[in-house]
Amino acid sequence: MTNGINTEFFAERFGMNGLTAIVTGAGSGLGQQAARTLAAAGAHVALLGRRPEPLRETQALIAQDGGIASIFPVDVADRDAVGVVLDEIQQSMPPLWALVNNAGTGGRAALIDVDERMVDRVFDVNTKAALLMATAFARRLIDRQLPGRIINICSLAARTHSPHLGIYGASKAALEHLTGTMAQEWASHGINVNAIHPGYIETDMNRAMFQTPAGRKIVDSLPRRRLGTPDALDGALLMLASQAGAFVTGSTLVVDDGQRFVIG
Template sequence: MTDRIDTNFLTQCFGLTGRTAIVTGAGSGLGRQAAKTLAAAGAEVALLGRREQQLKETEAEILGAGGHARCFPVDVTDQTALDAVLDRIQQDMAPLWALINNAGTGGRSPLAEVSAAAVDRILGLNTKAALFVATAFARRLTAARSPGRIVNICSLAAQSHPAGLGIYGASKAALEHLTRTMAHEWAALGINVNAINPGFIETDINRAMLQTSAGKMMVERLPRKRVGTPDALDGAVLLLASPASAFITGSTLIVDDAQRFGVA
């Protein structure tokens, strides 16, 4: 007589019921999709971002599908405002568990022409703010003596060198490096920290560029001659944000449809 299969296996590994997941940049694109994915797994999702109307649209989609979500409009580069929002989330929602550190910005420019303002803007949000969102979250987990998950959304540009994306790539490469240091420093606290490097996923940040002649030529050079949609990251996000990733920390998961083999 064989042992019966544990039908609760998937729920035990990937279920997030009774836990809060925070998603930054949750108003559109990868952030909105990540929020929907985590809500579908049972999480109470805290939606963070600057654009309140778009956050409300994400919230409505999740509530309409039977999930749980709340909007917290905030500029994550403002550490004082961020701390106040995290305090409200702790008071009003389920215990903190996961952070999807997704808020980011793009920008294309040859290095010889890039402005100081652009460097400050890109590094300020993609690297500096991401660092302080993660540390603020980790401090709260540590104070509560709770384990958790942090998923930093980086980019294929962190490991490649596409022309015009030097500052963006540098900002994401720095965040990928910080991911490993976070994982090292917080391992003993039960906080697992990993990164996802998406390839070209069509979002608000790059949609206009992909419609240009240069963008279309770039897509033609990719091995499968296509870019992704935000749901391409669903599996990676759920894995790294769930209990299933108990033995995974300090890793970078590349989700790029083999695009790195066609990007210069």
């Protein structure tokens, strides 16, 4: 007990000591926060993203917090490169346990203006790369008869039909669908797979948009007239990534401050 808090109870339910958690898109926004949260729970965190510098920043923040992280710069849409990185992680870090498929890309356009390049770019990262990461990760767990956790960061946009978010929403809806199939196919291997649908959370992906008059109008229309901060996902993530979530698989947690009640 520390200050009335039963630390053993929390370590047993939510701790990930001696296990590896992989976070994609870990250099910024929700990915950086997810990496810090999992490191605080004891996981050794593998930080993936294309740009090394933001990954180093996340690594330094984790070190300041007393955690351990290693960086692996990679384009998650490059299947061969991802295979090499997963092998490196397996060789140099503790046993694989959790994958947070967080890397993602935005895209706003009316469907009438959408071109094929945009469709490919958004689906390549948000759907195809997440699928390839999850399958490469699950295959390694299954080969070694290890249980694990996969958390796919989708979006409330998968459920709403906001103008200009059709392609982005479709890419995340496809990932939510795949989450259910992964959960079914890998349940007997002890791998739990769940999705999180964040609502609007201020990050590099949308900061400029929320400063425009149209963006401010969106914020004013929200039930609590506020955007989230990246730590809004901490509770959902910790539960799904730890023993506490052992009986939860194939589910989607909507973490949106009630935004879905007003976003069309």
